[in-house]
Amino acid sequence: MCVINENIILSESKDIQISWCKKCQSYTLIHKSSFATFNSEELKHFKSTLEELKHTDYKFSKNGNRHVLIRNAKTAIGIFITEVEKQELLNGIRKALTLSELFEIIYSPNSVSDE
Secondary structure: OOOHHHEEEEEEOOOEEEEEEOOOOEEEEEEOOEEEEEOHHHHHHHHHHHHHOOHHHOOEEEOOEEEEEEEOOOOOOEEEEOHHHHHHHHHHHHHHHHHHHHHHHHHOHHHOOOO
8 A cells, every 4th residue: 555645535435445546556445444455457356246246145144144255266365245335345446436537537648638
């Protein structure tokens, strides 16, 4: 994670913050006490993974709630979420991706005219 003044917060709620680092060109996702960084394609892949989850994928029970464990096959670390948390993550990711596309259009060197 880069220094704070290089980050633009794209989406934020009670449990989620998604920011974009202008310096290293990566997204940072913080969900409760979890932290992950993604490039653009990785964030889109994570979004697709969330979108593809079905009710039957929530096989773990904790505190009376059904959870799904999403993890990279190469690690023993993952994200453990409910269906409500999944929807909150999707909403945040969609907002972040939309805002980053807008920033890209607005601040693109080709978008500034010399009139």
